[in-house]
Amino acid sequence: MEKKYHYVFGPAPSRRLGRSLGVRVVPLKACSYNCIYCQLGRTNILTTERKEWLPSHEILREIIEVADRLGEKIDYITFLGDGEPTLHSKLGWLIEKTKTETGIKVAVLTNGSLLYIDEVAESLLEADLVSPKLDAGNERLFRIINRPHPSIKYNEMLNGLIEFRRKYRGFLWLEVMLINQLNDTIPHLRELAEKIQLIKPDNIFINTPIRPPAEEWVKPPTSDRILKAAQILGAKKTPITLPQPEFHIEAYPDPVEAIIDITRTHPMSLDEVKQTLMNYGYNPNEIIRRVLETGQVSKRQYMGKYYLVYRQPR
Ligand code: SF4
Known part of the structure; x- marks a missing residue:
């Protein structure tokens, strides 16, 4: 896209x-x-x-x-x-x-x-x-x-x-x-x-x-x-x-946008995010930091794992 x-x-x-x-x-x-x-x-x-x-x-x-x-x-x-x-x-x-x-x-x-x-x-x-x-x-x-x-x-x-x-x-x-x-x-x-x-x-x-x-x-x-x-x-x-x-992000123009958009319907574990970004040759820590900086996604713990979760606009 x-x-x-x-x-x-x-x-x-x-x-x-x-x-x-x-x-x-x-x-x-x-x-x-x-x-x-x-x-x-x-x-x-x-x-x-x-x-x-x-x-x-x-x-x-x-x-x-x-x-x-x-x-x-x-x-x-x-x-x-x-x-x-x-x-x-x-x-x-x-x-x-x-x-x-x-x-x-x-x-x-x-x-x-x-x-x-x-x-x-x-x-x-x-x-x-x-x-x-x-x-x-x-x-x-x-x-x-x-x-x-x-x-x-x-x-x-x-x-x-x-x-x-x-x-x-x-x-x-x-x-x-x-x-x-x-x-x-x-x-x-x-x-x-x-x-x-x-x-x-x-x-x-x-x-x-x-x-x-x-x-x-x-x-x-x-x-x-x-x-x-x-x-x-x-x-x-x-x-x-x-x-x-498996998550695919090749259809997105930008990895930050991809992660935000996927989490909107599907919270992703941090491991999944990292693996996906590495599959596409990105530096996971840098992209995750940029995703969190947008304020549209937050980190949440569930069943002992961390997830990136989309934040509903209020
Ligand atoms: S509340 Fe969520 S899981 Fe339940 S029907 Fe609506 S969208 Fe689906």
């Missing part, structure tokens, strides 16, 4: 999607949930309002420009945020245009909370892959973990997922975030498995909060518990069976 893009970033590493060009369609951080584990921090715009949060034509123009440049280096163009992408009222139009204009597969990472609304479900039908989340098997845990907008009810959300699966012909990859001592107990996993069986996803991906979460006290389960959960939920892939992602 020779110039700075506002809505498109990456290709970012994705353990599910390979080299994924990310697209931001809502501002940081407009979401219908305020998940305790969110790596974007707490939700400052908790909403279910659907509107053209960011300008559709500008977003599409950037997608086409970057896809033209990076073409075969991209596996997916992924709509994901910075928050909940289905809040964007023209998401369906963006998906359709992205596919016809670039010929690249489209994925949507969504919390799935609004799929019970017909026009939201319809807007995703053209996507090649949709990855919604389900972390709780009941309303009580749903409120503790996802802290949804008060208008969202668990059963309505679940029925939205079940109905969407019936209509959707693409690949449905359900994500479950497992949290130590919260939704990783055997009775809860069984309850969750029953709900997942109603949805019938093509695949289940277990994730864990391995990067700094919105709430300091959130921790990942032990490896044993993750493997047990995979067995109960029927998940083929877990964080401990997948390789760590």
Whole structure:
């Protein structure tokens, strides 16, 4: 990229999607949930309002420009945020245009909370892959973990997922975030498995909060518990069976900008930052110092490691 893009970033590493060009369609951080584990921090715009949060034509123009440049280096163009992408009222139009204009597969990472609304479900039908989340098997845990907008009810959300699966012909990859001592107990996993069986996803991906979460006290389960959960939920892939992602920064004009942009959606451990910068022949300590001097990123400790974390503008 020779110039700075506002809505498109990456290709970012994705353990599910390979080299994924990310697209931001809502501002940081407009979401219908305020998940305790969110790596974007707490939700400052908790909403279910659907509107053209960011300008559709500008977003599409950037997608086409970057896809033209990076073409075969991209596996997916992924709509994901910075928050909940289905809040964007023209998401369906963006998906359709992205596919016809670039010929690249489209994925949507969504919390799935609004799929019970017909026009939201319809807007995703053209996507090649949709990855919604389900972390709780009941309303009580749903409120503790996802802290949804008060208008969202668990059963309505679940029925939205079940109905969407019936209509959707693409690949449905359900994500479950497992949290130590919260939704990783055997009775809860069984309850969750029953709900997942109603949805019938093509695949289940277990994730864990391995990067700094919105709430300091959130921790990942032990490896044993993750493997047990995979067995109960029927998940083929877990964080401990997948390789760590590699970060690519060649598409950015400047390494400082690259690190800031990646941390905006994906906190990076200091080891990852150093390794990435060394891979591209930069002096890591100097670049890290310049990144921190911008004030847009701060250093944070989580689970015994230091991370660079993007600071949300207040
Ligand atoms: S994890 Fe996703 S759904 Fe949850 S608060 Fe963050 S952006 Fe919203």
